Amino acid sequence: MSTFIGKYDAKADVKGRIFIPSAYRKILREGEKDRIVMRKDAENDCVILFPESVWNEKVQAFKSKLDEWNPTDQLLLMQFVSDAEWLDIDSQGRVLISKKNLQAIGVENAEVLFVGMVDRFAVWSKSRYEQIKMSPVDFAALLKERMMNKQ
Numbered sequence: 193m194s195t196f197i198g199k200y201d202a203k204a205d206v207k208g209r210i211f212i213p214s215a216y217r218k219i220l221r222e223g224e225k226d227r228i229v230m231r232k233d234a235e236n237d238c239v240i241l242f243p244e245s246v247w248n249e250k251v252q253a254f255k256s257k258l259d260e261w262n263p264t265d266q267l268l269l270m271q272f273v274s275d276a277e278w279l280d281i282d283s284q285g286r287v288l289i290s291k292k293n294l295q296a297i298g299v300e301n302a303e304v305l306f307v308g309m310v311d312r313f314a315v316w317s318k319s320r321y322e323q324i325k326m327s328p329v330d331f332a333a334l335l336k337e338r339m340m341n342k343q
Contacts, residue, residue: 204299208289228243229244297320303318
């Protein structure tokens with residue numbers, strides 16, 4: 193399977209429609225090219241777009257860690273899943289992201305950034321992503337630390 197990599201600039205139109213980069217659309221499997229799952233990231237000011245098969249895998253993995261008889265776990269699962277929504281991909285390769293969601297991620301002047309995340313991709317306000325991304329020095333140090341801990 194190919195992976196979602198790189199960053200791509202895009203603009204939301206007045207209605208909130210955004211072209212998914214063609215490089216990302218080409219990676220979507222047959223049967224997954226007409227809709228995608230979107231969920232606001234729990235900790236970052238972005239939305240994550242999942243191909244349906246990846247979303248289903250993530251939900252099953254998450255659900256397997258929960259006790260279906262525990263009311264807190266039930267609420268956690270409900271909130272996680274209910275905060276997601278289907279987005280249709282139109283014939284031109286666009287998705288419609290609601291104004292509410294664009295505002296929640298801080299989109300100003302319609303500029304967004306698609307950021308690959310291997311099996312899914314994120315949509316950020318371009319300016320917000322630039323503000324929070326790590327410096328090259330911090331990135332290198334954290335990468336080295338994480339890679340050293342995995343050995």
